[in-house]
Amino acid sequence: MELRDKRVIVTGGVRGLGRCMVERLTEKGARVTVFDLDARGLEELERRGGVGCVECDVSDYEQVATATARYHEQFGAADVLINNAGILYSAPLVRIGPSGVEKHDPAAWQKVLAADLSSVFYMTACVVEKMVATRTRGVVVNISSVSAAGNAGQSAYSAAKAGVNALTATWAKELSLMGIRVAAVAPGFTETESTKEAISESVLRETVKRVPLRRLGRPEEIADGVVHVIENDFFNGKVFELDGGLIL
């Protein structure tokens, strides 16, 4: 797919990897709209111009249904959906703490699954519905993670991202006949604020030692991977791992 003048929705595009994707896509001439819950960040993005902004908590189905309906009224079907929004959360199933053995917080489990997996389901259902109804030959790119393979200390996050990979394969099988490709990009550990917030410096230092390239990924490298997946019309149903060779 040639990106120039294509309508692209990026969830969680206010900061981090999503922001980098937005910049790369606008450079390519795409008409990008960001769905994000960060109202202040959206205002700042809107002031810079060149990008549409929609305030939406993509882990809430009602908000997604309303926001996508408004988007479709204004622009018609999107050509590309990038499911990037999510939260990075690290906690093992159990940990030995001062008060003995502590279980993973079930509320945190629910929150991560809602933000990282349900959001992908909600957004894709609402956006693809319109693609199908208008016979738009679109692309859905899900941002997964190398943690989908199972990363110690990330029960909820790993499970959510494994779910994203399963949805990617499932939807590619279901939607390809309608001309809609679905693929995923799985970054390894990347230089973003959310990585620094969720993973301690010492753990990150040890992780880098396990990366054959001995460094973290750069957001631009991940954004380039997303562009590649969109532009290569034969890439479908697969996860494009961008991890510097890391094997968990």
Next chain:
Amino acid sequence: MESLLAEVLQMPAALVTDDLTMKDVDAWDSLKHMELVVALEQTFDLQLTFDEIVAMQSVREIKRVLGERSALK
């Protein structure tokens, strides 16, 4: 056209009559329906609209849609 439907729905061509509907064939689910749409589009070199795809719930309706598109001579 009947042979195309029979091939996609994996049933004998003799059973593909005008009265045959999606409800009559277990295998004719929504995914199979899209497979059928793609096969028809490729065979008759056309792109069906969403409304046409939704309307094609029976062999008779498929023939009507294709007839209106002049795909069936």
